[in-house]
Amino acid sequence: MDAVLTVRPDARLERFHPSTVHAAGEEVTVELRRSGKRLTVPADRTVLEAVREELPDVAYSCEQGFCGTCRVRVLAGVPDHRDEILTEREREHSMLICVSRARDGELTLDL
Numbered sequence: 001m002d003a004v005l006t007v008r009p010d011a012r013l014e015r016f017h018p019s020t021v022h023a024a025g026e027e028v029t030v031e032l033r034r035s036g037k038r039l040t041v042p043a044d045r046t047v048l049e050a051v052r053e054e055l056p057d058v059a060y061s062c063e064q065g066f067c068g069t070c071r072v073r074v075l076a077g078v079p080d081h082r083d084e085i086l087t088e089r090e091r092e093h094s095m096l097i098c099v100s101r102a103r104d105g106e107l108t109l110d111l
């Protein structure tokens with residue numbers, strides 16, 4: 001898959017088994033812009049888990065970064081992308097909140 005992405009960076013790849021993902025990391029502060037809420041995501045929890053406490057109906061499925069169901073538009077901040085399915089173009093404005101975090105500790109999401 002890495003070789004394909006080298007030649008075709010916008011290629012969409014499908015994985016038929018979960019990759020080994022590490023969703024834990026540094027603490028992240030997340031603003032949910034449309035909901036007017038601000039969350040602190042501890043280092044040992046995912047952004048999705050924290051968001052679900054405030055927005056229980058948020059869409060998700062695999063929780064491992066390969067189905068794309070939890071994809072959310074990013075309004076501010078730089079995601080630390082840990083999925084393997086989004087294209088570089090998709091990564092410019094969205095992230096999968098079940099596995100990805102923030103590079104600088106803060107994100108504003110369109111939720």
Ligand code: FES
Nearest residue numbers: 061063068070098
């Ligand atoms: S829930 Fe499947 S990629 Fe996030």
